[in-house]
Amino acid sequence: xxxxxxxxxxxxxxxxxxxxxxxxxxxxxxxxxxxxxxxxxxxxxxxxxxxxxxxxxxxxxxxxxxxxxxxxxxxxxxxxxxxxxxxxxxxxxxxxxxxxxxxxxxxxxxxxxxxxxxxxxxxxxxxxxxx
Ligand code: HEC
Numbered sequence: 001x002x003x004x005x006x007x008x009x010x011x012x013x014x015x016x017x018x019x020x021x022x023x024x025x026x027x028x029x030x031x032x033x034x035x036x037x038x039x040x041x042x043x044x045x046x047x048x049x050x051x052x053x054x055x056x057x058x059x060x061x062x063x064x065x066x067x068x069x070x071x072x073x074x075x076x077x078x079x080x081x082x083x084x085x086x087x088x089x090x091x092x093x094x095x096x097x098x099x100x101x102x103x104x105x106x107x108x109x110x111x112x113x114x115x116x117x118x119x120x121x122x123x124x125x126x127x128x129x130x131x
Contacts, residue, residue, distance in 0.1 A: 020105070025125025028118055032092060033058075041129040051088045062130045066108045072123055073105075073115045092119075 030039070036051065038044040041058035048055050061072060073079070078091030093116075100117030105124075107113045115123075 020103070020120045020124030022121070022124045022128060024118070025121035025123070028122050029125050032095075033122070036088075041126070053088060055089070058126055059129050059131045061126065067123075067127050067130065069105050069107055069123060070113050072126065073113060073119055076119050076122060077115060 029041075033041075034045055035047045036043075036045040036055040037058050038048070038055075043055045043057040045055060061068060075089065077093035077096065079093065096116045096118040098116075102114055103117050103120045104112035104114050105120050
């Protein structure tokens with residue numbers, strides 16, 4: 001039997017949704033996000049008053065519905081930066097690139113959404129903050 005190409009073998013070995021690490025996400029959140037968004041994610045960080053637009057309340061991202069994984073991943077890593085979204089929110093994609101494997105989280109329809117592992121850990125943590 002011919003060996004499978006490496007990428008395909010990896011795809012078969014790794015389930016499409018890998019376990020995210022909420023504890024790592026919490027540390028990343030504290031280090032990279034809390035200054036603006038506040039320790040509890042309410043948008044009341046120590047730097048919030050310096051922003052032209054107030055940092056979003058991250059406890060309301062889901063708003064009672066499904067958590068908007070793609071929108072939040074895009075906000076953090078900057079892939080979908082819209083002109084209207086040109087606030088003070090830094091783009092973290094370059095910082096988190098190469099800081100771990102690319103992983104997939106399941107979107108609302110179960111479709112995989114690819115992102116770097118730290119972004120997935122952050123999102124897993126943000127999901128725990130939802131009101
Ligand atoms: C320098 C301040 C600052 C830091 C640091 C920061 N943000 Fe933000 N963030 C903002 C501001 C201001 C907004 C809202 C304005 C805008 O649309 O750009 C925002 C918006 C967001 C949104 C959009 C909410 C929505 O409704 O789509 C998300 C998600 C978010 N931030 C997550 C994060 C995460 C996660 C981190 C850490 C990796 C982080 N932010 C770090 C200032 C910051």
